[in-house]
Amino acid sequence: MLDLADDVLPYPPSEADPDRRGKPFVASVGKCFQVLKAFRRGQTELRQRDLGLSEICKLSGLDKSAAQRFSETLVTLGYLEKDPGTRRYRPGIALIDFYYTFMVSHRLAQIAMPILIEASKVYDTTVNLCEMEGTDAIYTVRIPQAKASYGTMLAGRRVPAFCASPGTVMLAHMPEDEADAVLAASDLRKITEYTLTDIPALKAQMAEARRLGYHVSDQQSQIHNVSTAAPVLLMDGRAVAAVHIPGYAPQWNLESVHEKLVPLAVDTARRISDSLTDAM
Amino acid sequence: MLDLADDVLPYPPSEADPDRRGKPFVASVGKCFQVLKAFRRGQTELRQRDLGLSEICKLSGLDKSAAQRFSETLVTLGYLEKDPGTRRYRPGIALIDFYYTFMVSHRLAQIAMPILIEASKVYDTTVNLCEMEGTDAIYTVRIPQAKASYGTMLAGRRVPAFCASPGTVMLAHMPEDEADAVLAASDLRKITEYTLTDIPALKAQMAEARRLGYHVSDQQSQIHNVSTAAPVLLMDGRAVAAVHIPGYAPQWNLESVHEKLVPLAVDTARRISDSLTDAM
DNA sequence: ATGAAAGTATCGCATTGTGATACATAGTTT
């Protein structure tokens, strides 16, 4: 039995944040999102798609009454579904609406999509677009390949920025103080035995990524995965995203990745950068 | 200038609903989602990605104070972003999290994904998976093609069930009273000049779809689009989803769609149905 | 300059959410 709870989640979510102090904040809204987030934790920590009320309590940090109020509210709104038999809750299909709301107005994704699709056909590989959010890189566009695993096909996945190639490359092409702040806020724990966790080594790696214009991560976030990333840059040199192409063993190794996937990633990222600046 | 507002959205969202009466409901939560929904309306009705506070008021039905409170709350939580210069709000990247939360636990999508990818390669076409939500068909999985338009690549898009082939085919394979209820609740307005809007004609069309096991819609929801859909069925014959393959003119016409896309859609849907029942 | 419209801040009131408690139901163990 896993021990949940306790690292009780960032709530109340600000009053700590510098420039959010004093802004109006409706606590109930924060709590409802704690409930929705509980399902994500439930999936990673408990490996189950549906949660009972008491599990929601533990994972959200809310008491029983609150958990019930918010869960039922979310059911009424369609964002959770409730199995009448088991009385357990699960994510509702209406949640997809917000993905659409975000993506449909996301110019970067719109521009990148056809270019990424083309790129995926070159070697029949998965190709992803990543963007920074806090200390994570989030996959926003993924062009899937039939043989890939389901989890690696889904947009919305998060990976700690410090230990994955898209993160490295975005941190590298970012004002240094911002990058430092991200590293400082990151939970620097080893994901695999190859994960770098000390700041100087990470900064050296970032410097090299900046120099080369790409980064190859050798099993630092996943065993048997040598993955490449190249930055999508604005004219001022800031990275707004990264193109990420994973290469899985045994099909790909460090050498073939350098020979084939690196140029592809760099070129794809550059084409996106160009289209982006043209469009402005 | 479009007149917005007024059809002030279904709020308070239940007390009307039969079996949701008396369930605890936190009004603030409902209102925060009104704000998020406002962005979707803003995109379709105003064609703009970001909204000012007063636009949020109109589109959400909230007063100025409430709109501000909830918008700022959502900014603090990361679900909206605010441009400091223009003071306008736009959807935040964190919204993607909920897509992931839903999809990662969605067995149907997991099973369907590789099968849909295979299908998309046969004629290099877009292939979609749709599911019912209220009176709409929602696209939950989409395998994009480079030449397609961005809007048709995004999961989360909704189409009224009555006038699109995936909807027709799902309604057809549904207990009749449920299908009738959906039609009754639908806003039966012509989308194109070919849209059927009278119930008997729609029911005849559904009957034929049930008989054939697929449906081809000829420009009923979009001009120059002849699209095919076939139902994904459980063992009891109920549809849980539909495979949808659009065929755009001039590349595709009614004849070539029948010859090629119909068998592909039917076969793909059947393979998903089989995998689904195997997995249980 | 002037005015209108949009955005932000303030604050007393009472509505609304709160959470302790009690009750009901499901699932397990003896």
Add this chain to the structure above:
DNA sequence: AAACTATGTATCACAATGCGATACTTTCAT
């Protein structure tokens, strides 16, 4: 079966919290 435990549901008095009218500030058009 009965007894027990855990989990889910309902109730309710209190006051904290969200409410929204008002006033203030900024921005943009004229």
